[in-house]
Amino acid sequence: xxxxxxxxxxxxxxxxxxxxxxxxxxxxxxxxxxxxAAAQTPAAKSGEPFYLKAIDHEKAKRGGTLRxxxxxxxxxxxIYASGTIANVGAQAPMYDLLVRQDPxxxxxxxxxxxxxxxxxxxxxMTYTFKLRQGVKFHDxxxxxxxxxxxTFDRIVFPPPNLISLRILPIxxxxxxxxxxxxxxxxxxxxxxxFLAALAGxxxxxTSKKALDxxxxxxxxxxxxxxxxxxxxxxxxxxxxxxVRNPNYWNPNAPYVDRIVHVWxxxxxxxxxxxxxxxxxxxxxxxxxxxxxxxxxxANMSGLVWLAPNLSSWIGFxxxxxxxxxxxxxxxxxxxxDQDALSKITQQFDPTVQMADYLPPxxxxxxxxxxxEYPYAPATRDKAIADAKKLMAEAGHPNGIxxxxxxxxxxxxxNRQLAAYAQAxxxxxxxxxxxLEVVQVSAMVDRQVAxxxxxxxxxxxxxxxxxxxxxxxxxxVNKTTGKKSDSNFTxxxxxxxxxxxxxxxxxxxxxxxxxxxxxxxxxLNSEMPNTGVLHNGRAYGWHNNVRGLPKVGGNSDYNTYQWxxxxxxx
Amino acid sequence: MRTYLARRxxxxxxxxxxxxxxxxxxxxxxxxxPLVAIFGLEGARRMTVEQRTNLEExxxxxxxxxxxxxxxxxxxxxxxxxxxxxxxxxxxxxxxRRGPITxxxxxxxxxxxxMVGFPVxxxxxxxxxxxxxxxxxxxxxxxxxxxxxxxxLVAVLALILWFDYKAPILPVYPWxxxxxxxxxVAGPGLVLGLGFAGFVARIVRSSLVxxxxxxxxxxARAKGLQEQLVIVRHALRNALLPVITWSSxxxxxxxxxxxxxxxxxxxxxxxxxxxDAILDRDLPVVQNLVLxxxxxxxxxxxxxxxxxxxxxxxxxxx
Numbered sequence: 019x020x021x022x023x024x025x026x027x028x029x030x031x032x033x034x035x036x037x038x039x040x041x042x043x044x045x046x047x048x049x050x051x052x053x054x055a056a057a058q059t060p061a062a063k064s065g066e067p068f069y070l071k072a073i074d075h076e077k078a079k080r081g082g083t084l085r086x087x088x089x090x091x092x093x094x095x096x097i098y099a100s101g102t103i104a105n106v107g108a109q110a111p112m113y114d115l116l117v118r119q120d121p122x123x124x125x126x127x128x129x130x131x132x133x134x135x136x137x138x139x140x141x142x143m144t145y146t147f148k149l150r151q152g153v154k155f156h157d158x159x160x161x162x163x164x165x166x167x168x169t170f171d172r173i174v175f176p177p178p179n180l181i182s183l184r185i186l187p188i189x190x191x192x193x194x195x196x197x198x199x200x201x202x203x204x205x206x207x208x209x210x211x212f213l214a215a216l217a218g219x220x221x222x223x224t225s226k227k228a229l230d231x232x233x234x235x236x237x238x239x240x241x242x243x244x245x246x247x248x249x250x251x252x253x254x255x256x257x258x259x260x261v262r263n264p265n266y267w268n269p270n271a272p273y274v275d276r277i278v279h280v281w282x283x284x285x286x287x288x289x290x291x292x293x294x295x296x297x298x299x300x301x302x303x304x305x306x307x308x309x310x311x312x313x314x315x316a317n318m319s320g321l322v323w324l325a326p327n328l329s330s331w332i333g334f335x336x337x338x339x340x341x342x343x344x345x346x347x348x349x350x351x352x353x354x355d356q357d358a359l360s361k362i363t364q365q366f367d368p369t370v371q372m373a374d375y376l377p378p379x380x381x382x383x384x385x386x387x388x389x390e391y392p393y394a395p396a397t398r399d400k401a402i403a404d405a406k407k408l409m410a411e412a413g414h415p416n417g418i419x420x421x422x423x424x425x426x427x428x429x430x431x432n433r434q435l436a437a438y439a440q441a442x443x444x445x446x447x448x449x450x451x452x453l454e455v456v457q458v459s460a461m462v463d464r465q466v467a468x469x470x471x472x473x474x475x476x477x478x479x480x481x482x483x484x485x486x487x488x489x490x491x492x493x494v495n496k497t498t499g500k501k502s503d504s505n506f507t508x509x510x511x512x513x514x515x516x517x518x519x520x521x522x523x524x525x526x527x528x529x530x531x532x533x534x535x536x537x538x539x540x541l542n543s544e545m546p547n548t549g550v551l552h553n554g555r556a557y558g559w560h561n562n563v564r565g566l567p568k569v570g571g572n573s574d575y576n577t578y579q580w581x582x583x584x585x586x587x
Numbered sequence: 588m589r590t591y592l593a594r595r596x597x598x599x600x601x602x603x604x605x606x607x608x609x610x611x612x613x614x615x616x617x618x619x620x621p622l623v624a625i626f627g628l629e630g631a632r633r634m635t636v637e638q639r640t641n642l643e644e645x646x647x648x649x650x651x652x653x654x655x656x657x658x659x660x661x662x663x664x665x666x667x668x669x670x671x672x673x674x675x676x677x678x679x680x681x682x683x684r685r686g687p688i689t690x691x692x693x694x695x696x697x698x699x700x701x702m703v704g705f706p707v708x709x710x711x712x713x714x715x716x717x718x719x720x721x722x723x724x725x726x727x728x729x730x731x732x733x734x735x736x737x738x739x740l741v742a743v744l745a746l747i748l749w750f751d752y753k754a755p756i757l758p759v760y761p762w763x764x765x766x767x768x769x770x771x772v773a774g775p776g777l778v779l780g781l782g783f784a785g786f787v788a789r790i791v792r793s794s795l796v797x798x799x800x801x802x803x804x805x806x807a808r809a810k811g812l813q814e815q816l817v818i819v820r821h822a823l824r825n826a827l828l829p830v831i832t833w834s835s836x837x838x839x840x841x842x843x844x845x846x847x848x849x850x851x852x853x854x855x856x857x858x859x860x861x862x863d864a865i866l867d868r869d870l871p872v873v874q875n876l877v878l879x880x881x882x883x884x885x886x887x888x889x890x891x892x893x894x895x896x897x898x899x900x901x902x903x904x905x
Contacts, residue, residue, distance in 0.1 A: 255680055292753075
């Protein structure tokens with residue numbers, strides 16, 4: 019009997035183990051169901067206003083579910099107050115913009131959206147938009163000029179206690195009639211810059227009714243009405259599902275019936291695995307390894323979109339000694355191999371590259387920089403010698419006895435970057451630092467309070483209006499007269515501010531180019547920060563997702579409506 | 588029994604209050620600005636002092652700690668477990684969406700620990716000092732010693748290499764698709780369960796070794812009962828009590844242990860939520876999930892103590 023009991027026990031244990039292993043091993047992981055194809059949408063008639071089509075519209079299939087790996091979820095839903103892709107990425111399909119940048123073309127030309135046409139006054143200070151008629155919000159209300167005014171008033175003149183991160187040079191938005199709206203500029207802009215700024219993916223049009231109802235505060239409202247190609251279906255802790263708007267004003271779009279945003283964090287192995295394993299059709303912000311695999315696969319495509327931000331990975335507190343002396347700042351910059359900094363960061367983000375302070379054509383390209391002093395490898399010895407000379411001129415020939423506080427954002431790339439800078443500064447210049455690794459929100463507190471000697475890292479969120487980005491990062495807030503919100507290095511330079519004022523209102527392209535180059539030159543001689551690395555975002559998708567451009571351009575914030583994409587399934 | 592139950596329930600209150608104080612204090616000691624979590628870097632930087640003050644007041648962050656603590660207790664009392672700072676979801680939504688997955692993993696782990704641990708323990712007891720006993724003891728020590736997260740990583744690696752395993756990206760519930768749900772929870776359940784099985788095997792062995800030497804077992808054998816009946820009806824039943832105690836602890840430990848195992852398998856349960864929330868400094872989620880885990884632990888312990896009397900009529904609480 020004992021033998022029987024032993025045998026039965028052993029068999030039972032083995033069977034349980036075997037069955038469990040089989041259960042886990044066999045059968046694919048859960049997939050999102052794909053709905054049947056929808057009926058064909060009629061084509062646009064000739065003579066009608068512009069309607070966006072897929073690149074290969076004639077061949078396009080309709081229906082299906084597009085599964086998107088999205089960085090998210092958003093912490094709140096007030097897209098106007100948000101600075102993260104988590105909002106614009108997931109919310110954009112439910113809304114339309116007044117005008118938009120063509121998502122099919124990496125050069126991003128301006129095309130109509132809810133505005134079918136526009137005129138610009140001779141002085142360039144007034145824009146009159148004719149609006150599309152017969153458009154309805156998802157809640158059934160009609161879209162009218164009052165909605166455009168309410169939206170841009172919320173963006174430009176946010177109610178007290180509400181935040182708007184969008185900087186638009188609009189003095190006033192006026193309703194001329196039910197379908198005509200006029201915008202008066204607060205200062206001149208060239209037409210592309212202004213229209214591209216309006217076309218920023220964040221400036222989604224919502225209804226006056228909704229804004230009035232919520233007093234402009236949309237933080238907790240995940241379904242404030244839009245007119246977009248997709249409508250809110252459901253949102254869970256893992257995903258957000260949106261379905262085709264059957265009453266969408268564009269007869270060509272959307273092509274797919276359903277989109278599902280699945281939250282997968284950017285640059286994680288989980289994200290890459292979900293794309294490579296076919297659990298999602300498209301993924302944003304891939305890590306280097308996954309991006310290389312996507313590029314190597316015949317069944318997948320990938321590209322990099324540049325971010326319109328200005329990124330500095332190491333900032334000096336220009337208010338504190340000795341960093342208030344530009345000779346010290348330049349010496350610290352020269353001592354670091356800037357290309358090595360970008361290579362360190364590329365281990366974590368494949369799109370990072372050393373850059374000039376301002377993007378081309380105002381600054382130099384990476385290739386240009388790498389051919390000249392102090393970035394060319396052949397000039398490194400001279401750069402280090404010059405760095406030592408500058409330190410001697412600043413009164414520190416043998417380094418500095420004090421140990422400086424170097425606040426480092428808690429992330430692998432920042433930690434490695436800071437460790438490299440720390441070692442090189444001490445080895446070459448005798449400048450000692452103490453690394454203080456802090457969580458991102460604590461870093462913002464330190465930036466705002468200015469309680470640091472050196473800090474990493476900060477990105478100045480950019481948009482189509484480069485002058486606004488430069489002002490935010492290095493300039494003075496024209497309303498308050500104080501340093502701008504993102505000017506955490508406390509950079510002050512009267513000549514720079516004067517040139518920036520001229521640059522922001524200049525509409526002549528040649529003069530603007532000259533002013534932009536002057537600004538870049540000032541930054542290169544003042545060096546309020548170092549480790550100027552520009553980054554983009556790596557995307558990948560399976561080739562059955564059709565309609566996406568093959569080359570990325572500047573700013574991906576305007577490409578998330580998904581009305582120009584179809585599934586070849 | 589009633590007096591004992593009342594006493595235990597009364598003790599439950601200071602225990603839970605103590606837990607809340609520890610959690611609340613620990614969360615307040617962590618650095619970080621909730622406004623950055625909500626509005627992002629740029630949003631937090633661009634706030635005016637007035638905007639910041641108003642938002643902090645709206646979130647209750649400017650209240651004294653005692654008031655914040657009181658409000659938290661009040662919210663818990665009304666069933667409001669707060670809202671994630673980084674996600675537009677409430678903690679209740681997390682618990683409702685992901686709790687069932689974690690609970691399944693914990694239950695499966697406990698069942699596996701019995702199904703594997705009991706036979707191994709019995710074999711070891713009935714065949715002392717044989718190769719079977721040695722193998723059983725080695726098995727139990729091995730799985731007690733191996734950390735669950737490591738075993739999970741190795742299991743996932745093996746599944747990827749040999750079976751093209753893909754981590755689930757969305758939860759699937761048993762009432763939606765039982766087969767897919769089982770695929771999702773079986774791996775973490777197995778890994779956790781094997782660790783517990785080592786404990787169960789050791790406890791069963793030590794209890795049985797003791798019990799089978801008791802007079803009543805000898806009496807049962809002497810009166811001619813079949814060995815199967817002696818072991819199952821008499822010896823095993825009496826050896827069950829410590830196993831029950833440990834199993835109830837397993838259920839609590841499985842909730843905590845599932846944090847690492849869910850991460851290894853990429854299963855969207857409460858454990859993965861906890862890890863993400865800790866990494867993101869999503870304080871309301873961490874605070875309320877830790878409280879929930881503590882409550883589960885305390886309640887399970889209480890139920891276990893109550894079950895002793897039912898399992899062993901000799902135990903009386905009066």
